[in-house]
Amino acid sequence: MLEPKHHAFLTELKRRGQPELDGLTQCFQLLSLASAIDQDCAHRLAPSGLSEGRFVLLFLLQGAGDALSPHQLAERAGVTRATVTGLLDGLERDALLERHVDPADKRRVHVRLTAAGEALALDLFDRHTQWIRTLFADLSEQERTLLSGMLCRIWARTDAGRAE
Incomplete structure (x- = not known):
């Protein structure tokens, strides 16, 4: 459920050998969810x-x-x-x-x-x-x-x- 940019960030953390920091995945999940809701909202309002x-x-x-x-x-x-x-x-x-x-x-x-x-x-x-x-x-x-x-x-x- 992560947007590509958030997935890329987590991948880069791993590439650098850094452990995933607590809450980072959840933060990106929340941001991705908010973005998906915004996109759905825009899609639903556009016909009007x-x-x-x-x-x-x-x-x-x-x-x-x-x-x-x-x-x-x-x-x-x-x-x-x-x-x-x-x-x-x-x-x-x-x-x-x-x-x-x-x-x-x-x-x-x-x-x-x-x-x-x-x-x-x-x-x-x-x-x-x-x-x-x-x-x-x-x-x-x-x-x-x-x-x-x-x-x-x-x-x-x-x-x-x-x-x-």
């Missing part, structure tokens, strides 16, 4: 003309119940305002959302889904959620809890985890 970023904005807008500003979307999606602008441009071109200037303050823009964007967001969110559930369907509740705890412990040792 969406990237993961565009999909995130659709479900954020659909779940908001009201218009959001580009700044709010960037903050909630965890991306830059420049990234959001590009994503919004594409979604607007595809008639999935509309931007409206605030009549009280012409500098403010509000983003709302169109009917087509609303329908697509609802459908894809449900299908995407069900697909993710299938990935973990063979794990018992106890196994999922154990896995979650282990992942949290590993996360805490990363720079990002320590920064929290």
